[in-house]
Amino acid sequence: MSVLPIYLDHTATARPWPDVIACLSSQLELQYANPASLHRLGQSAAASLRQSRQQIAAALGCSENELILTSGGSESINFAIKGAAAANPRLPKRIIISDGEHAAVTESAAYLRQLGWQTEILPLLPNGQADLLALEQALREPAALISLIHVSNETGAVNPVDSIVSLRNRLQPAAIIHLDAVQSLGRQPVNFRSTGVDLLSGSGHKVGAPKGIGWLLVRQGIRLTPLIHGGGQQGGLRSGTENPPLAAALAFAINVALQDQAGKEQQVRQLRRLLLDELQNRGQPYQVLSPDDGVPQILCIAFPGLRGETLMQALAAREICVSTGAACSARRQKKNRILQSMGIPVNLAESSIRISLAAVNTEDEIRITAQAIHEIHRQLARLPKIAAKPAR
DSSP states (O other): OOOOSEEOBTTTOOOOOHHHHHHHHHHHHHOOSOTTOOSHHHHHHHHHHHHHHHHHHHHHTSOGGGEEEESSHHHHHHHHHHHHHHHOTTSOSEEEEETTOOHHHHHHHHHHHHTTOEEEEEOBOTTSOBOHHHHHHHTTSOOSEEEEESBOTTTOOBOOHHHHHHHHHHHOTTOEEEEEOTTTTTTSOOOHHHHOOSEEEEEGGGTTSOTTOEEEEEOTTOOOOOSSOSSOTGGGTSOSOOOHHHHHHHHHHHHHHHTTHHHHHHHHHHHHHHHHHHHHHTTOOOEEOSOTTSOTTEEEEEOTTSOHHHHHHHHHHTTEEOBOTTSSHHHHHHHHHHHHHTTOOHHHHHTEEEEEOOTTOOHHHHHHHHHHHHHHHHHTTTSOOOOOOOOO
16 A cells, blocks of 8 residues: 655644644534624633633643734744834844744844844854854843744754753843744743743644644743734734634644653654665665754755755655755755854755654655655766855
8 A cells, every 4th residue: 555645844844633633623613703702602712712722821831821822933933023122122122043043033133133133143053053152152242132943943953942041041131032942842842931931932833733823922021012903812912813723723732742752752763763774774875964962853864966956856756745945045045054054065955855754654654765765866866966065
């Protein structure tokens, strides 16, 4: 029996859990009323929404009034950065980010530059983490905001949150820390209270929920200016009709994602090891670009002599779904910038793909993928290889 298509792009979007789909379908039938309405159906929807919010808050380690539901990760990140900047005009107009950030962070910082803000960009270490010595130096001067990714969507590198918070507390205690945790849930522990950060963003479709819902956690006492104005929902911080079915699906997906994390991680580690072993057994040259201490689910791997976009397209033709930084020129440049900041040569960066695994993947899928990569590489071996260029 064919196992195709093979989905190895869970970092872009996780495959939705079947029980989450069933939950959403049921809730769409039952809780279709506006939760702001005062009739029985509206109050039923409001009660469902309250229950979902309580479940989400408990799972993420925050109080219910610290939880803002959004449309997804990009809105949450924009809200965190722009909202904090606008609400705290007396703080110095300076934001610290790293070379490894998602476009939602870099573009929000670029927006602040148009308003007169200064942006400090930290380089990356060879293991993909933000350079904390550079952060320590950057914090010698006043800063209003620090926005750093937790788990890299490109390499799986994990930034040391405790050390980042400790540096802030020691050097610039008034600075607000935003943690981009979009890729964290189910891969790294995410407990808002224990992190010590002020703002934490996440996205439902990364954990098996539908697209269109995410969250921003806001520590009590942190001021934000709303991005969206209107009916005053969610304490006036995020107006717009609330969506009880999506909230219920998100609560369900988060619960599933947090179940047996250790067991799921062990499964993924075995699949990752199997993939590398299968490639090696076939004599397939490769180089792992992801750090050894990153999350096992995200594998950035280079196949020298073959462009990543070429390999991705050839795999897609066989219904094997992986990702690469070559989806568009801007994304390619971003990925190359991240990898080059880690000290990886341009030719390796351009020959890399991202394989993102989940516990739902099977050993058969991994073996088929390894064989396909080997066959494609062998077929295209006569094509001109990428000329090596020094990293900048």
